Amino acid sequence: MKYADINKKYTAIIAEYLANGYTINTRTMGGSQGDYAHIDLTNGTEVIRILVETFHEWGKLSIEGLEIIVGRADSEVIPNCESDYCTLWNNRLDIISRERFYEIGADRHHGKFYGTQEEATAAQQLRFQRYIAKHQDSKTEDITAKAMEIAKRIIRREFNVKRICEADVTVSKYSGTYAVKYRNKVYRLH
Numbered sequence: 001m002k003y004a005d006i007n008k009k010y011t012a013i014i015a016e017y018l019a020n021g022y023t024i025n026t027r028t029m030g031g032s033q034g035d036y037a038h039i040d041l042t043n044g045t046e047v048i049r050i051l052v053e054t055f056h057e058w059g060k061l062s063i064e065g066l067e068i069i070v071g072r073a074d075s076e077v078i079p080n081c082e083s084d085y086c087t088l089w090n091n092r093l094d095i096i097s098r099e100r101f102y103e104i105g106a107d108r109h110h111g112k113f114y115g116t117q118e119e120a121t122a123a124q125q126l127r128f129q130r131y132i133a134k135h136q137d138s139k140t141e142d143i144t145a146k147a148m149e150i151a152k153r154i155i156r157r158e159f160n161v162k163r164i165c166e167a168d169v170t171v172s173k174y175s176g177t178y179a180v181k182y183r184n185k186v187y188r189l190h
Contacts, residue, residue, distance in 0.1 A: 002112075013174045023041065025041060025042040028040045028049075032182075033090045034088060036054070038090070039051075046072055046073070047077045047079050049070075049071050049093055051071075051090060052067070053069065054066055060123075061121060064102075065102040068099045069095060070095075071095050072094040074092055074094070075086050091120065092159070100117070102117050126146035129181075132172060132179055132181060142187075159187070164182070168183050169182055177189065
């Protein structure tokens with residue numbers, strides 16, 4: 001999926017609200033909170049914000065992407081008000097829906113590509129494996145018994161492997177970060 005596809009989804013969501021009688025609520029749309037885009041709509045009784053912004057998920061592998069959020073403003077925001085005293089804060093929205101598009105990769109000719117969380121995790125895992133393969137010169141050759149014991153626990157827990165061949169276990173250190181590699185899978189310790 002390309003960024004143009006995200007634009008189409010964003011437009012379709014807005015068009016659905018407009019088709020249901022909502023109009024643009026101009027006075028709450030001033031300013032930016034770091035989002036890519038936002039539009040505020042009202043039906044006269046409530047204000048709905050539809051926005052596109054970035055997100056980051058920090059875990060075993062850090063993945064990021066874009067999300068479309070549809071949220072309802074709190075009761076302090078008055079629909080169709082001429083005054084601009086009320087700021088509609090993105091972090092105070094009552095979330096109606098959220099759709100995430102995970103960054104899978106990019107190239108210089110076509111831009112970024114987006115997909116599911118599973119696709120992004122697989123792509124990040126592959127990038128990390130390639131990084132380790134590229135820097136094999138800093139690999140620890142002699143794994144101590146204690147390091148092997150820890151590596152086996154990680155392999156059992158993270159890769160769901162019951163019988164482990166010690167010859168296929170590699171423990172590496174890169175820039176202060178340890179990685180356990182078992183066959184074609186890599187787990188980075190934090």
